[in-house]
Amino acid sequence: MATAADTIAFQTIPHPAPTSEADRTAMLANPGFGTQFTDHMVSIDWVEGKGWHNPTVGPRGPIALDPAAAVLHYAQEIFEGLKAYRHPDGTVALFRPEQNAQRFNRSADRLAMPHLPEELFLGAIDAILSVDGGWIPDGDGASLYLRPFMFANEAFLGVRPAKQYKFLLIASPAGNYFKSGAPAVSIWVSSDYTRAAPGGTGAAKCGGNYAASLVPQAEAIERGFDQVVFLDAVERKWIEELGGMNLFFVFDDGRVITPPLTGTILPGITRDSLIDLLREEGLTVVEERYSIDDWQSDANSGKLVECFACGTAAVVTPVGRVAGRDRDFTIGTGGPGQLTGRLKDRLTGIQRGQLPDTQGWVRKIG
Numbered sequence: 407m408a409t410a411a412d413t414i415a416f417q418t419i420p421h422p423a424p425t426s427e428a429d430r431t432a433m434l435a436n437p438g439f440g441t442q443f444t445d446h447m448v449s450i451d452w453v454e455g456k457g458w459h460n461p462t463v464g465p466r467g468p469i470a471l472d473p474a475a476a477v478l479h480y481a482q483e484i485f486e487g488l489k490a491y492r493h494p495d496g497t498v499a500l501f502r503p504e505q506n507a508q509r510f511n512r513s514a515d516r517l518a519m520p521h522l523p524e525e526l527f528l529g530a531i532d533a534i535l536s537v538d539g540g541w542i543p544d545g546d547g548a549s550l551y552l553r554p555f556m557f558a559n560e561a562f563l564g565v566r567p568a569k570q571y572k573f574l575l576i577a578s579p580a581g582n583y584f585k586s587g588a589p590a591v592s593i594w595v596s597s598d599y600t601r602a603a604p605g606g607t608g609a610a611k612c613g614g615n616y617a618a619s620l621v622p623q624a625e626a627i628e629r630g631f632d633q634v635v636f637l638d639a640v641e642r643k644w645i646e647e648l649g650g651m652n653l654f655f656v657f658d659d660g661r662v663i664t665p666p667l668t669g670t671i672l673p674g675i676t677r678d679s680l681i682d683l684l685r686e687e688g689l690t691v692v693e694e695r696y697s698i699d700d701w702q703s704d705a706n707s708g709k710l711v712e713c714f715a716c717g718t719a720a721v722v723t724p725v726g727r728v729a730g731r732d733r734d735f736t737i738g739t740g741g742p743g744q745l746t747g748r749l750k751d752r753l754t755g756i757q758r759g760q761l762p763d764t765q766g767w768v769r770k771i772g
């Protein structure tokens with residue numbers, strides 16, 4: 407089968423001194439999250455009037471930036487996150503990568519950046535996997551996390567969309583996102599901070615959203631919680647999402663609620679996939695607003711039986727305890743619920759090639 411990389415000529419510059427087999431094996435044995443990187447990276451440049459050029463896969467290393475590079479001043483930056491899996495038959499697979507390519511361009515629109523053609527986005531992934539495919543760990547829950555990103559590198563201090571950008575793709579072997587190994591995460595409801603306001607950048611995957619989430623996330627950690635949950639910026643009442651994960655609420659009558667995509671939450675590909683899988687199971691999934699007060703009273707009455715957060719990095723993670731100013735409650739048993747566990751097994755089974763890909767989500771590489 408022809409791959410995107412066959413049609414777009416990426417220049418390959420092999421690493422002069424790649425990591426030794428022994429070192430790599432040691433790194434892959436306990437990869438953690440986001441601390442180890444493969445030998446190569448993909449780089450593509452964009453300049454106004456010329457468009458995308460110079461697609462290269464070469465040694466990973468520091469990049470030169472002019473101190474006036476626009477990204478350093480006005481934060482024109484977007485990114486994506488997806489995983490490559492080693493299937494039992496030895497092939498390498500991606501999960502709905504075209505969705506990441508499309509979302510990347512929606513984020514680019516919001517940040518006034520150029521589109522990266524889908525074939526180039528997918529070709530970049532093929533290109534890095536062709537040189538760093540040996541970096542996909544095969545432990546339980548392990549994968550090679552791929553981080554495509556784009557930023558403004560034009561040296562100009564005036565405020566306007568930049569006329570020069572760089573796209574890079576780096577790869578990082580990953581184990582479980584939550585290293586605590588706890589059966590469920592605890593969540594702190596932020597009352598002083600919001601993540602996104604109507605008309606803002608909440609639906610774009612941009613670094614700026616994360617910068618704004620760090621203080622509230624640190625506050626959650628300081629209080630002994632794993633994650634922060636944000637409420638809407640207008641009424642401070644409706645549950646939106648965590649710093650980097652979408653939320654689902656499961657009720658005793660089989661109904662499932664997830665907050666709607668109104669522009670202030672990130673449209674997760676995991677979220678979208680789980681909605682499909684839940685509906686396939688015959689459950690009723692509604693995308694509607696759910697308030698923090700209802701969350702507490704439904705958890706206390708037992709009407710709410712499970713709650714989970716989801717995203718590429720952390721997959722499906724049960725939420726056991728929620729607290730905030732004037733509230734503290736437990737959901738179900740405080741541990742992982744049955745539906746949450748089943749969904750996680752189903753999704754990861756499809757991603758890892760252990761269950762049939764009934765939805766046509768898996769894209770094999772090579």
Ligand SMILES: *Cc1c(COP(=O)(O)O)cnc(C)c1O
Pocket residue numbers: 487611647648649650651652672673674675676677716717718719
């Ligand atoms: C990336 C991200 C998610 C999850 O999206 P997936 O496509 O499922 O990985 C959720 N919320 C935020 C803020 C994100 O940046």
